[in-house]
Amino acid sequence: MDFDMGLSACSAVKDRHILENSMLEDDPNENSAISQEQKNLPRWGPHHKGAQELAQLYSKGKRSQETVCIYTCIILMLANFCFILRHFQIERWTTVVFAALCGIITADFASGFVHWGADSWCSVDLPVIGKNFLRPFREHHIDPTSITRHDFIETNGDNFMLTIPCLGRMFWDFLTKSNEEVQNNFSWTCYLFLLAIFVSMTNQIHKWSHTYFGLPRWVVWLQDHHIILPRLHHRIHHVAPHETYFCITTGWLNWPLEKIQFWPFLEWVITYLTGYKPRTDDFKWAQKRA
């Protein structure tokens, strides 16, 4: 009994810590700034000078790249899905479900790994990659709700781009390989297809985890049952200095990776080998408050 009470008191303290130290995302009125003083020197939100500077770096060229990637990826997804349906054999459904589940778990790990890498290392000043691919990660920490104001293309362009090589290769294999070869590789194909779908959907799921108004009921149901990233769960990542809970697809791996101290261990190895400290660029942008 005492033990249970201790546990619930402990989780209440933890929840309060998360809520007090991350941005008030359920506030629709321009986020957390209430007084003029807070607006002049905000820790988070669209009034943050660093966030405004980062938002202005979103270029027309970048927008074009995202648009091309979204259309290419959707065409490849639809084409591959038709091929998968054509080759699907009902008696193999358990293998297909297992392969699909492994694909989802891999996508969650990949989301954590890429997110951790982009948050923790390198700088927005890096040629090409910095402005185009690291900028959104920096912006997201100092203005977390900016993602809710991004449209479908800006939200999903980069994730869709990542899956094009895999989906393109799959499409080519369906076109050129014999029926027997396709059947031999069918479980692997299903694994890769679900991996690609969930990698593509990751930032949309992430956007939903920051959206406190007007979400479709089925999305809230999926969040509440932790089938996709829940809102309070993701808020643990948004407690400065943003050093844990990097997985943003389903979030299933966050707890076990935290338990084994996976990210601190990787950071320790990198700092030991290179001398670089994690999150120095992220910290620099967080300081540009006014």
Ligand SMILES: [Zn+2]
């Ligand atoms: Zn982050």
Ligand SMILES: [Zn+2]
């Ligand atoms: Zn986030």
